Amino acid sequence: MKQDEDFNCIDRVLNGQVHAYAQLVEKYQDMVFTIVFRVLQHQHDAEDVAQQVFLKAFNGLQGFNREARFATWLYRIAYNTAISEQRKSGRNKLMKHDQSLIEKRASTLADEEIMEEDESLETMLMRALAQLKPDENALIGMYYTQSLRVEEISQIIGLSVSNVKVKLFRTRKKLEELIEKMRIQTVNR
């Protein structure tokens, strides 16, 4: 049903109703921005590249053959554009963990003791995420935050399903090891 809505929108855009594209932008802007930000880890760059992604998608709408979901096609453009931008700029800045995000998460926890413990785990998790490679960070985001299926992720990042599973497993292991290291450092302080 959702896919039909997207295709309907695309048809309208291709028939000259350019303003219909705004609906698609509004629908997918957060997802695209999240993918791009996870790769670039820089707010302003991510904003600019996310705009470029929608511009590219607009220019390529005629070439979209509708074999895949529009979202999958769009995320693939987002991922590829972000990765190539990241390679170009050679930037891999440490992601500053989003304090408001942590606070939001923490406020949902009732028990104060549990809250303290989870807050520190969450902080460590954010720091560990910042140490991942851009493609690993994006992969974690697509699978966990955006709840995309492995099959869809494989189409987006251009790897086979089994390769995506292996990569996910290794990245998760890496995250756990990074958090474990941080824990040991905290205890030793």
Place this chain on the structure above:
Amino acid sequence: MAEKSHQDDIDQLLRGMPLLKAPDHFSHLVMDRIQLQQEEAQRHSGPVSIETGLLVFSLAALLVSLVLFVDLGFVESFLFRFVSAIPTYIGQMNTMMKSIAGVDGAMIQLILITIGAVSLLWVADKFIFRNLRTNHSNLYF
């Protein structure tokens, strides 16, 4: 057991992380960029655009320069072997050029080649490479 619960905690935290919010007015900014791009495309389109005119002119200039530059004997024997009128015409034109320029026509040839080359480069950048740049998203799927 504790390690498993630790992994589950991490999984839960990862799943609980919200999507990042795109900046305010993001869709407006995108639509503005699309509008700008379309306006620019309209400026470059039309029955005969500046680029098309320049392309035709530069090709003609290059052709004339090439014909004048190349030794007429070579042109006669290879290119216009079967068309006797053309080499005669080219010969006349070359003579005319020489008489106008008074410096063996070389300066005119040089100017024509320069104009042609610069125009071609400009057209290639504006017309061909721009299209390649904007359309390369077609490569996906």
